[in-house]
Amino acid sequence: MAVPAHHIVATPPPFDVPPYPAGIFAGQVVLVTGGGSGMGLAMARAFAQGGADVAVMGRSLDRAREGAAQIAALGVRTHAMSCDVRLPEAVAAAFDEAEAALGPVGLLANNAGANFPVLAEDISPNAWSAVTRIAIDGTFLCSAEYARRHIAAGEGGAIVNNSAQYIWTGFPGDAHSAAAKTAQATMTRKMAADWAPHGIRVNAVAAGFFPHATSNAGQREGGIEELQAMIPAGRTGSIWEFGWLAAMTCTPLFGAMTGQVIVQDGGESLRRSLIMPDYVPPRERADGPWGWK
Amino acid sequence: MKRVEMSGWLAGKRARIEGDSPAIAAAFEAAGATLVGGEADIWVHIAPPPKVKAAHELTHAEWRASLDAGLDRRFLGARDFAASCRARGQGGAVLFVGAPEQALGADQAAAAGALGNLTKTLGVEWARDGIRVNSILTRETGDTLGHLAAYLASDYAAYVTGAVVGIALDD
Numbered sequence: 001m002a003v004p005a006h007h008i009v010a011t012p013p014p015f016d017v018p019p020y021p022a023g024i025f026a027g028q029v030v031l032v033t034g035g036g037s038g039m040g041l042a043m044a045r046a047f048a049q050g051g052a053d054v055a056v057m058g059r060s061l062d063r064a065r066e067g068a069a070q071i072a073a074l075g076v077r078t079h080a081m082s083c084d085v086r087l088p089e090a091v092a093a094a095f096d097e098a099e100a101a102l103g104p105v106g107l108l109a110n111n112a113g114a115n116f117p118v119l120a121e122d123i124s125p126n127a128w129s130a131v132t133r134i135a136i137d138g139t140f141l142c143s144a145e146y147a148r149r150h151i152a153a154g155e156g157g158a159i160v161n162n163s164a165q166y167i168w169t170g171f172p173g174d175a176h177s178a179a180a181k182t183a184q185a186t187m188t189r190k191m192a193a194d195w196a197p198h199g200i201r202v203n204a205v206a207a208g209f210f211p212h213a214t215s216n217a218g219q220r221e222g223g224i225e226e227l228q229a230m231i232p233a234g235r236t237g238s239i240w241e242f243g244w245l246a247a248m249t250c251t252p253l254f255g256a257m258t259g260q261v262i263v264q265d266g267g268e269s270l271r272r273s274l275i276m277p278d279y280v281p282p283r284e285r286a287d288g289p290w291g292w293k
Numbered sequence: 294m295k296r297v298e299m300s301g302w303l304a305g306k307r308a309r310i311e312g313d314s315p316a317i318a319a320a321f322e323a324a325g326a327t328l329v330g331g332e333a334d335i336w337v338h339i340a341p342p343p344k345v346k347a348a349h350e351l352t353h354a355e356w357r358a359s360l361d362a363g364l365d366r367r368f369l370g371a372r373d374f375a376a377s378c379r380a381r382g383q384g385g386a387v388l389f390v391g392a393p394e395q396a397l398g399a400d401q402a403a404a405a406g407a408l409g410n411l412t413k414t415l416g417v418e419w420a421r422d423g424i425r426v427n428s429i430l431t432r433e434t435g436d437t438l439g440h441l442a443a444y445l446a447s448d449y450a451a452y453v454t455g456a457v458v459g460i461a462l463d464d
Contacts, residue, residue, distance in 0.1 A: 003421075004421075007421040007422075007423075008382075008383070008384045008421065008422055008423025008424075009421075009423060010384050010423050010425060010448065010451040010452075010454075011448070011451050012448055012449055012451040012452065013448055013449065017300075018300070019299070019300055019302060019444070019447075019449045020298075020299075020300060021298055021300060189462075192462055193462055196462055208452065232416070232417045232420035232421070232454070232455075233420050233451075233452060233454060234420065234421055237452045238452070241449065241451065241452050242452075244449060245449075245450075245453070248444065253299070253436075253437070253440040253444075254437050254440060254441060255436070255437055256433055256435060256436070256437035256438075256460055256461065257437055257441065257460050257461075258461070258462060259459075259461075259462045259464075260458055260459055260460070260464075262453070262456060262458055263453070263455070263456045264450075264452050264453050264456070265452070266420070266452045266454065267416050267417045267420050267454045267455045270413045270414075270416060270417045270455045271417055272417075
């Protein structure tokens, strides 16, 4: 069902009108994990719009390179590299590589993650480890590596984590990601406290549904049209408005903000009424929206 | 810190600010909003922080005053604002600003807790009127408060509604 014509849908400015001046990150390098595609690429492009040079980290070097090319088109320097964020030595080496190529990493965006709808009973130990450790261990290892370098140099900084709108409610049919994304949000608050004395700010955006080429529902036959109407805001998110908010938390505009988890989901996670469609267990709705057949 | 522009976040918007926050008023004007006393596209309500008293030392009159300013006035004001938006056939933005839930006394804990869930409720209830509802609960009063308020009131936050945001670590 489409959003009725008499409903009013709030929309953001277009991509080429960012909310901050082009030079707000000038002279700074941002490292974006999982920055080659999807939401990481949206973060990277938002930082680039503010003039940051971008180190694009991905599991796949090819995908990181493809993303880096799109980011470079915005007029900044980029460096693409491959890294498994679950391995501390690999993370340290990637920071070295980024700094050799572009200079000291001044800002960090943790986006690396994997996610796919699956019944809890069908999550193999390998799949559980992959999804939870990329997000949980990866965010920890990259953030701690970043913080050690900044503390040693006596310099403050800013980290932004990509969390998700389902972190406070659970996400039946997506148990690994439900656990992983909440860990990112709760570690955000504690790391912010740990590193506040060193001037390092840590915030997160709990993002709703921002369709992109590699999102699960982005591949739906018939596109995302039918998904717009289920969200209170009357639309799915435009991926650049997610990138902007993530980058904005790292600007001096929000210079006093730390330890915050900002929900940006068009009200999706809050939707509730006394009368709702009958409850259907995940294993009986494999063909519906968010299904996996 | 270098001065950063807000790139006309609120250009062409009329904002009515109820309550006192020099940082928010300054940021809204810097972001291009026109501050008005009547019909508006944005309604901001800032509640003054109640005095800190142990619950058993609060009179009912003190309790009621905190809840009036921290909750009732906000609901009634938002309700009127939303009605005027609907009458014009236009969307709008509501922003509640106040102290964090556990920062002061039990009166504030009650008011801010109620306000947080009211924010989440109205954000969804009025979503298809194009009216967004958000809260900032913080003890911060400086530039970041002003900038965050301007951001949440602007179209850049078009996908942020029902959000309760803080600024400092213990917010």
